[in-house]
Amino acid sequence: MEYAVSEHPEASEGKSTAALTAQIEAYWRQLGLTDPVLIESLAHDCLHRARRLIGRPDEGELLRRALEEAQRRFDHALANAMGMPPSNDPQPLAAARAALLLSPEWSGDTLFRHDETTRQLAERLRPVLPVSVPPESHLTMKTVPLDFWLFKSTDR
Amino acid sequence: MSVKAKSLGSAVSRRRWIFVLLVSLTTILALFMITSAFLQNGLTPTELVLLLLYTLLILWVSTSFWTATLGFWVLLFGGDRISIGRLPPDPETLERAPGKTALVMPIYNEDPIRVTAGLRSIWQSLVETGQSDHFEMFILSDTRDPQGWMQEEANWYRMCVDFNAHGRIFYRNRERNIARKSGNLEEFCHRWGGRYEYMIVLDADSIMAGETLVKMVDLMDRHPKVALIQSPPLPANQHSLFSRILQFASNFYGDIFIWGINFWQLSGSGYWGHNAILRIKPFVEHCGLPKLPGKEPFGGEIFSHDTVEAAFLRQAGFEVWIAPELKGSYEELPPTLIDYAKRDRRWCQGNLQHLRLVFAKGFPGLSRLYFLMGIMSYVSSPLWLMFLVLTGFEAYVKSQTMPVYFFGDNLFPVWPESYVVEMTTVLFVTLAMLFLPKFWSLILGILHWRRLKLYGGLFRAALSVLLESIFSMLTAPVLMIYQSKFVFAILMRRSVGWPPQNRDEHRLGFWEAVQAHGEHTLIGLVAGWISYRYVPGFFIWLVPVLTGLVLSIPLSMLSSSAWVGRLTRKMGLFLTPEESQTPRVLELLEENLALLEAREAERPPEDISRNVRDPGMCALHLALLPTRPVKKRHRHQLKALIYQVVEEGPEKLSGPDRRSLISDPESLSRVHTLSWSTPPQC
Numbered sequence: 001m002e003y004a005v006s007e008h009p010e011a012s013e014g015k016s017t018a019a020l021t022a023q024i025e026a027y028w029r030q031l032g033l034t035d036p037v038l039i040e041s042l043a044h045d046c047l048h049r050a051r052r053l054i055g056r057p058d059e060g061e062l063l064r065r066a067l068e069e070a071q072r073r074f075d076h077a078l079a080n081a082m083g084m085p086p087s088n089d090p091q092p093l094a095a096a097r098a099a100l101l102l103s104p105e106w107s108g109d110t111l112f113r114h115d116e117t118t119r120q121l122a123e124r125l126r127p128v129l130p131v132s133v134p135p136e137s138h139l140t141m142k143t144v145p146l147d148f149w150l151f152k153s154t155d156r
Numbered sequence: 157m158s159v160k161a162k163s164l165g166s167a168v169s170r171r172r173w174i175f176v177l178l179v180s181l182t183t184i185l186a187l188f189m190i191t192s193a194f195l196q197n198g199l200t201p202t203e204l205v206l207l208l209l210y211t212l213l214i215l216w217v218s219t220s221f222w223t224a225t226l227g228f229w230v231l232l233f234g235g236d237r238i239s240i241g242r243l244p245p246d247p248e249t250l251e252r253a254p255g256k257t258a259l260v261m262p263i264y265n266e267d268p269i270r271v272t273a274g275l276r277s278i279w280q281s282l283v284e285t286g287q288s289d290h291f292e293m294f295i296l297s298d299t300r301d302p303q304g305w306m307q308e309e310a311n312w313y314r315m316c317v318d319f320n321a322h323g324r325i326f327y328r329n330r331e332r333n334i335a336r337k338s339g340n341l342e343e344f345c346h347r348w349g350g351r352y353e354y355m356i357v358l359d360a361d362s363i364m365a366g367e368t369l370v371k372m373v374d375l376m377d378r379h380p381k382v383a384l385i386q387s388p389p390l391p392a393n394q395h396s397l398f399s400r401i402l403q404f405a406s407n408f409y410g411d412i413f414i415w416g417i418n419f420w421q422l423s424g425s426g427y428w429g430h431n432a433i434l435r436i437k438p439f440v441e442h443c444g445l446p447k448l449p450g451k452e453p454f455g456g457e458i459f460s461h462d463t464v465e466a467a468f469l470r471q472a473g474f475e476v477w478i479a480p481e482l483k484g485s486y487e488e489l490p491p492t493l494i495d496y497a498k499r500d501r502r503w504c505q506g507n508l509q510h511l512r513l514v515f516a517k518g519f520p521g522l523s524r525l526y527f528l529m530g531i532m533s534y535v536s537s538p539l540w541l542m543f544l545v546l547t548g549f550e551a552y553v554k555s556q557t558m559p560v561y562f563f564g565d566n567l568f569p570v571w572p573e574s575y576v577v578e579m580t581t582v583l584f585v586t587l588a589m590l591f592l593p594k595f596w597s598l599i600l601g602i603l604h605w606r607r608l609k610l611y612g613g614l615f616r617a618a619l620s621v622l623l624e625s626i627f628s629m630l631t632a633p634v635l636m637i638y639q640s641k642f643v644f645a646i647l648m649r650r651s652v653g654w655p656p657q658n659r660d661e662h663r664l665g666f667w668e669a670v671q672a673h674g675e676h677t678l679i680g681l682v683a684g685w686i687s688y689r690y691v692p693g694f695f696i697w698l699v700p701v702l703t704g705l706v707l708s709i710p711l712s713m714l715s716s717s718a719w720v721g722r723l724t725r726k727m728g729l730f731l732t733p734e735e736s737q738t739p740r741v742l743e744l745l746e747e748n749l750a751l752l753e754a755r756e757a758e759r760p761p762e763d764i765s766r767n768v769r770d771p772g773m774c775a776l777h778l779a780l781l782p783t784r785p786v787k788k789r790h791r792h793q794l795k796a797l798i799y800q801v802v803e804e805g806p807e808k809l810s811g812p813d814r815r816s817l818i819s820d821p822e823s824l825s826r827v828h829t830l831s832w833s834t835p836p837q838c
Contacts (some may be wrong), residue, residue: 136348154448
């Protein structure tokens, strides 16, 4: 990590918080958010909540918790938008997240607007959720045994 | 039996007899001449071995020569009337709808950009035909590299987005690589085979035009007895001098060989493993490959599965055709002589494994002949080498023998008989058989003037043929030494594994060239000195072989250069019709390569955690992972790996360990968060 500790503790803490916030803001931008006000506010909330969760001043742990909080908030907003019931299976939500993040024309800001655009986004996401394989339709491929002159034959 | 089947059956046997007769007569004639020279003073053991070697070699050379010559003959008269593209369709099939077809591309640790660019081009070309409705595409990945795996997934999904092909293009990464490529395809047939009537098998470097794909399905629809149609792939998109020369040779001489193969093989043709369409039901019923008894290299899984699968299909009574009239089927070549040799190493093991299959019960004679031809394509190298060494030895022995003019009660001198004419004839007949196919192609070019223009016109095409002949003459001894080593290593039971192919262009460095060709240079110098010192007469004949060996280092370096390759293109040398008038599907390939490279340039610099760090790619990977419970012990192992990442960084983890981490949803999420908890890797 690149956070300095040789300055006055308060100054150092302020600088460190700025660096952490910047990293969380960068993460939110990676999640497809573009509105700077929204990003700043979400990053601040995540950091605040992370601070409440951990007792000791460990920056690494704080950042990790803040990032987890960002993921949780994003998934929560996405699940709400998509109308997904709470589930232990992470895959349907991951599929929706992938569709949103890998399709260049959609902004993640919409998820936090809670208006008609959020519903429209969900409608447009549903048909493009990743479906990597079609339903299976089995055929059995039996091994063809081979008998040889001069050599041992294959297993039957 | 229908009239069509009867006439086809009689044509098959008539043509095969013609072919066998021509090859046998040529061999017998050449043997007669060489034997009459050897029998001058009785047959020595060395001469006996030489005769045996020459028999095998001349059989091999004349097989290839007559295939090309028959192809030339057929093309002189506008092509063969008996080919799958010209046979009348089965009347009962005229009304039927096109069969549902899967385009399948098995891949293994390939360059994701090139693979995706190829697939995108094929799909776009197919969509442009307006007949893509009955096609679906499958990327069957066996990729082990974790970065490559995630990149392939992202490329697949973006392809679905870009072409609105959700639910039409699929991706699956196999958890375990069982039985390499054949196992990959077998798994596909097992899981999804029931959805499709046909599958078109592509290689990672395959490019096929949409019209070609549609035509292949149409041919299968019209001929229900056909289980496999092989399209003849032409090399394309080559840049290095080495691969451009090979590309020109395949393009310029390829037609006569393909039509020649069709002439005598007809419905009993072979399968080259890709750019071919297969009827899934017979494939599934008859092509389940067994494991050969014993260990690799001769036992175990069958390496060169395609030849065996075609043999199984023919054995089951189905027709297997090559379709010379199908154009728009392309592949790529290794960019350097060394990469070419490396590919040969794998193919050599696969083909030598077929030695056992020659003795398998139940296969028709033709299948055994194909197995032998595959074996001979590599064994011919050590045979040529032995032939050269023994000829040198024999020449030395002869040079030490003093002629005796007076013996017994003879009053007059007995002059030794000269067989220079016979031996020179044998030599020139052999050389003619090697070089005449090139001449046939040039004649055809002159007769088809418009096509010759696409090769740069008569002068440039002729010059390219001349230069290509010199180049192949110089590289042949190097490949002979390489292949002889491979055959020897495999006979010593050393397996090659399954290394991925290098398809990227790269300039060969001096030390790399010295390491690869140092021994060739040394062999050339030593053999040259010995022959010059002891058998000067033989040395002169050996000069072309020695030149190739002595110059192997600069030749290999020069030919690996893409700059020189592009320069020759500018000069109009080694041009191919695809370079003169780029087909639409190859244009698309260029466009897609540029697009994907531009997208790649927009991403953060490549490092070990780049893909895991990307929330979109991470989410996609998570969505595609199969769900299964993780055993407690494995969970502990995964946790230990995560601690290792925290303490030592991800770069300290082995490839399989990184794959284990990203194969588990929980660990993947943890590693993703960790990658953001530290500054990005540089």
